[in-house]
Amino acid sequence: MSGSRAQAIVRWTARTVLRATVVLWASATLVFFITRLVPGDPAEAALGGPGSQASEEALDAVRQRYGFDQPLIVQYGIAMLALLRLDLGTSYALRQPVVQILADTVPGTATLAVLALLLAWAMALALTLSHTRSSRAGAAIGDTVEIVASAVPHFWLATILIAVFSTALAWFPPVSTGTPAGLVLPVVTLAVPIAGFLAHVMRGSLDEALSAPFATSAVARGETATGLRFRHALRHAALPALGLSAWAFGYLIGGAVVVETIFARPGLGRSLLQAVTVRDVPVVTGVVLVSALVYVILTVVTDALTRIIDPRIGIVTR
């Protein structure tokens, strides 16, 4: 029994790693060709963008150095081989290895995103539990709060939060310094829309679970309303929200571009924005690949968690 389970886990892991590799290779390929599709001379971009007015000799030298004179398919092969060695090239603008830039910026953004996701879950749970099975008016208010929260744009929310909590109340700094207090406003900005979305999904499935026949049998055994929620229904409610969390994380990285810029916080998002502005192709490629990697890892983790919570799926099914 346990032997076959161990085998199944090994098989699942092998399959998952294989799939993740395919996804990463596909995104690397996609990014490579899309950046080459951008109009303009890549050599010009490498020398500081279209406005650089570099000499023809300088351009030729750059073409040779980066291999832009080679056929596209050869360039692609070289880029993929470099990727296998974890060599992402050198930033045009910063003259630094891209790996170094990523190593400097990823931790800050990761902290922001993880904290935002945790806060979003906490807020969503609170919102869900306070509004289930409430009166029609209560449900309508809950609905409104959730929908408004999930529709709020980051830049607007950030501006309001700064106006209230920095300018007026002076509780938190408007610029995100390294201190924990500096993290609060960016994290809240990122968490609110996701909390609204998760709560909306969770409340629907919680109501469904509370009216399921197994809930009736639990109540008939003498279960209390609180016990029914925590011991039975919440697990059912968490399942769809868990599945959405990987998606939410992708959304967080997108939000990080806005939030890091507004709060002047160093991070992946701000690096991406700067790199796109000056057409720093190696950095853009690096950021996209890291995002893809994180997204893949999170999908695998939520998938594994779902299998742990829901025994019906099991490890054996594909």
Place this chain on the structure above:
Amino acid sequence: MTLLAVEELSVSFGAGRDRTSVVRNVSFSIAPGECVAIVGESGSGKSVTARTILGLAGTGSHVDARRLELAGHDVSRLAERELQRLRGDVVGLISQDALVSLDPLRRVGAEVGDPLRLHRRTSARARRRAVVDLLARVGVPRPELRARQYPHELSGGLRQRSLIASGIAAEPRLLIADEPTTALDMTVQAGILRLLADLRDAETGLLLISHDLGVVASLADRVLVMRHGRVIDEGPTAVILAGGAHPYTRELVHAVPEGVPRHTALLAREAESAPVPAQAGSSSQMPADAGARPVLSATGLEKSFGRGSHATRAVDGVDVHVQSGETLGVVGESGSGKTTVGRLLLALTEPDAGAVLLEGEAWSGVPERSRRPRRRLVGFVSQDTSSTVDPRWTVEHVIADALPGGLSPRQRRERAAEALAGVALEPALLDRSPRTLSGGQRQRVGIARALAAEPRVLVLDEPVSALDATVAAGVLDLLDDLQRERGLSYVLISHDLSVIRHMSDRVAVMHEGRIVETGPTETVFTAPEHEYTRRLLADVPMRPSI
């Protein structure tokens, strides 16, 4: 001393003009060791009555009673917190369909042990031991293993037993069993009924809610017949099963096809078409002569699912022959392979070995292109028609879909209306959605759709299993009439022996993928040769002959 006393209980939902009475003026009592049954069709108020005793009538309900007393507690006056203390401790509930009545995300042991956790001060360890004892007591084999498993890993019978174990965990003095055996096979049902009888004999009061008179007969001391929220008849079980005092009781009793000969209508009809003896010339009257070519025949059918060591042989060397105008009953328990045989006959699945012939020509092993023009000859009626149609379609659309092409919209509508008339439904239903119809109406629409293509054979897979007894009786009568009018052949797949016996000319008994016994219906039922058939017949809950 009475355990439960209910006097003039009324339950209604909604308020003001929208107020609907669901239970009206119901009175009864249960003593320890007594079993009282409430029978009635869906919507009769029997389940709401049971739930009200638990204080679970539902949101928006108004409960009104002169007396609603459970073991000395006035249920109608208790606060929620006090009700919680009674539920699971003094009164236990066993609902139907354990597949959804056990939490799929929790281990069986946790569900069974919940009443002990809630009502007894026991350590987790003592509770685990008690759970294993409980599971063993209700006849669950390997209880230590089962307690650690999840509901989906257990068979339907084991799930129902586990649900009973959770109902009796805290040894309640009253047990409410709401359709406790409805979704189960005969042999499993027999075991559950024995278990409930043992509990009753151990001085537990039992309130049994059922639409199955066979189940009621084997357990109940007294029976209440409910209809439209009222108790319209009541008395000792033998009296009620003999027809009681109310005409509806008689109708309910007669709706059960058990012991009713073939081609005899179950429901009383208008004088003009009263009990129709089989008409001369109808094909079923003349047993097909030996040389006649069967409409549908299969030889040496084999079908496995899964691969390698996980493969299960669902069908293992099955021969069936269906003559023109006859009904072949295929009976067996779930997992016996009877549904797979149906799918093979419908050519929805290709057999691994063997062949199916339709009117003497290859029906299996040929490309779908060559089957398509002949598809209309073999119709299909499933247990639940609503799950086999697009919910957004109207009844007209559902039926017209089965009509041959090349008809004008007007002709299609006319033909669809004719098809409805053929199954005794009003043409007004054409524009309705199947979802808004009653179960019996939906099943008639399913039959109308199958017949619209003018088939020669109908495969009927549990056609009345989801229906109330009197509704099922109407559908069975209809099928019988249609067969004689149109010379149809039926392959009737069912686990219900009384339906099979009433409807079939010949019977094939399936067990573990094989036909263990086949022959003329009465021979198989009165003189079964195979050991398995005998066991199957012995497990039918018997009621005194009417």
